[in-house]
Amino acid sequence: MATPNDPEQLIVSSIDKGENSSSEINIVREPLLKGEHHAENYSIRSAVLPFLFPAFGGLLYGYDIGATSSATISIESATLSGISWYDLSSVQTGLITSGSLYGALIGSAVAFQIADWLGRRRELIVSALFYFLGALVTAFAPVYVILVIGRLLYGVGIGLAMHAAPMYIAETAPSQIRGQLISLKEFFIVFGMLVGYTVGSLLIETVAGWRYMYGVSAPLAVIMGIGMWWLPSSPRWILLCAIQGKGELQGLREKAICCLCQLRGAAIGDSASCQVDDILSELSQLSEEKEATIGEMLQGKCLKALTIGAGLILFQQITGQPSVLYYAAKIFQDAGFSAAADATRASVFLALLKLIMTAVAVVVVDKLGRRPLLLGGVSGIAMSLFLLGSYYTFLGDVPAVAVTALLLYVGCYQLSFGPIGWLMISEIFPLRVRGRGLSLTVLVNFGANALVAFAFSPLQDLLGAGTVFFIFGGIAVLSLVFIFFIIPETKGLTLEEIEAKYL
Numbered sequence: 001m002a003t004p005n006d007p008e009q010l011i012v013s014s015i016d017k018g019e020n021s022s023s024e025i026n027i028v029r030e031p032l033l034k035g036e037h038h039a040e041n042y043s044i045r046s047a048v049l050p051f052l053f054p055a056f057g058g059l060l061y062g063y064d065i066g067a068t069s070s071a072t073i074s075i076e077s078a079t080l081s082g083i084s085w086y087d088l089s090s091v092q093t094g095l096i097t098s099g100s101l102y103g104a105l106i107g108s109a110v111a112f113q114i115a116d117w118l119g120r121r122r123e124l125i126v127s128a129l130f131y132f133l134g135a136l137v138t139a140f141a142p143v144y145v146i147l148v149i150g151r152l153l154y155g156v157g158i159g160l161a162m163h164a165a166p167m168y169i170a171e172t173a174p175s176q177i178r179g180q181l182i183s184l185k186e187f188f189i190v191f192g193m194l195v196g197y198t199v200g201s202l203l204i205e206t207v208a209g210w211r212y213m214y215g216v217s218a219p220l221a222v223i224m225g226i227g228m229w230w231l232p233s234s235p236r237w238i239l240l241c242a243i244q245g246k247g248e249l250q251g252l253r254e255k256a257i258c259c260l261c262q263l264r265g266a267a268i269g270d271s272a273s274c275q276v277d278d279i280l281s282e283l284s285q286l287s288e289e290k291e292a293t294i295g296e297m298l299q300g301k302c303l304k305a306l307t308i309g310a311g312l313i314l315f316q317q318i319t320g321q322p323s324v325l326y327y328a329a330k331i332f333q334d335a336g337f338s339a340a341a342d343a344t345r346a347s348v349f350l351a352l353l354k355l356i357m358t359a360v361a362v363v364v365v366d367k368l369g370r371r372p373l374l375l376g377g378v379s380g381i382a383m384s385l386f387l388l389g390s391y392y393t394f395l396g397d398v399p400a401v402a403v404t405a406l407l408l409y410v411g412c413y414q415l416s417f418g419p420i421g422w423l424m425i426s427e428i429f430p431l432r433v434r435g436r437g438l439s440l441t442v443l444v445n446f447g448a449n450a451l452v453a454f455a456f457s458p459l460q461d462l463l464g465a466g467t468v469f470f471i472f473g474g475i476a477v478l479s480l481v482f483i484f485f486i487i488p489e490t491k492g493l494t495l496e497e498i499e500a501k502y503l
Contacts, residue, residue: 046265050172051181053227054124055188057161060131060217062189064100064154066196066351067213072096074210082208085144092144099148101450103155108443111163115435120171121233123164128225130157132218139215163442166426167434171234172263175494179365182426183419187358194351232259239280240431253280282496283431301503302433308486309425309441315479316417317448319381320472323456324409331402350410357414369491370420374483377416378476384409385473393466427490430499
């Protein structure tokens with residue numbers, strides 16, 4: 001039996017329940033590991049900034065996708081590029097387009113080694129620095145090689161941000177709105193794409209416009225870096241350091257309480273110390289005291305979490321998401337839209353659709369839950385892929401089928417795989433392996449993205465577009481089976497409760 005003076009087994013005191021202001025939310029929950037009830041108080045206003053600045057990492061990622069589509073056209077223009085080396089080969093253009101993807105793979109691999117040592121907040125600060133450097137090097141590149149180096153640097157920022165942002169948001173958000181906040185990060189990615197497409201369309205006729213397109217990222221990266229510098233560290237990461245003996249327990253406990261108060265605002269009242277003690281006690285019971293080795297990642301509950309997280313992210317990519325979007329312009333042209341002028345408008349329209357459907361997912365994810373959105377959305381994805389396969393096989397004279405399938409795919413993806421994939425991987429890993437677990441899943445994400453993007457053209461030449469889309473549809477059906485039998489429902493649970501119940 002623990003005693004009140006035993007710092008290793010802190011007793012959770014009860015919390016007085018007081019009156020809340022209209023801006024506060026008071027929800028009673030019962031932790032799975034304890035028999036006591038306590039209230040988790042937070043202010044909506046205080047929850048905004050701890051989400052907003054990490055989400056800038058997603059905004060900058062999405063912006064790069066949107067801006068690059070116009071930047072490559074600008075760079076290759078003899079009259080508008082403003083450079084003498086505009087006559088690039090397809091391989092060189094491909095390196096510009098995919099350079100950030102290769103950098104993201106590097107960033108994900110680096111995160112595996114340093115994430116738990118660096119911490120979520122500092123990793124996001126480093127990410128902002130790479131974003132800033134990458135944007136400046138790319139915008140001011142005097143020669144092609146420097147341009148590619150800038151793209152790689154920017155990509156490292158993407159890899160670090162997409163690794164650390166979901167962790168920071170998941171570990172600092174109140175459990176009642178955690179799903180909404182992490183899904184909002186996907187909203188910021190899509191919003192960044194829309195901004196990128198818009199900026200690109202405005203600057204496409206400007207001499208050396210590509211420099212301005214890439215340079216816009218620099219001030220956004222500065223905002224992200226300053227914001228993360230101001231925000232506190234993740235209390236859960238601090239407590240993980242405490243129970244792993246990486247500092248004096250009482251001092252780290254007080255620091256975690258201070259950070260939690262800053263994150264929750266005045267609404268938390270006197271309950272911060274009780275919530276921190278709750279987390280400490282639950283982490284101790286969940287055997288989080290030791291750092292996970294690489295071998296431990298492949299066994300027990302770590303392997304189960306990795307199967308859920310990496311499996312979901314893998315299916316997210318190999319159901320053809322990059323390829324379907326690459327085919328968007330051709331599908332719209334087949335439907336009767338004239339080429340160049342309408343291509344940009346089509347991209348903006350798709351980005352708007354993605355934005356709207358992501359907003360719908362944000363609103364309903366903590367009401368309906370993760371599994372219903374995944375099962376319903378991926379069912380729509382499978383249907384749309386079979387429709388695309390049918391169009392390219394025997395319905396080529398009915399372009400409305402392809403347009404309908406494309407819109408159905410984009411809408412269903414943003415209701416399911418898009419936001420829920422990132423949400424699940426941020427929730428499912430035990431705290432002591434969360435850094436390494438997410439780095440592996442982010443590595444799977446960018447690796448599978450690159451594989452699908454580069455394999456699509458050869459497969460299309462070999463098998464035909466229709467057959468490839470039918471294959472993607474079959475994979476989508478397999479992903480439904482995986483979701484139904486493997487993916488748990490985590491709605492409304494704290495991160496510690498998820499670990500105790502499902503791992």
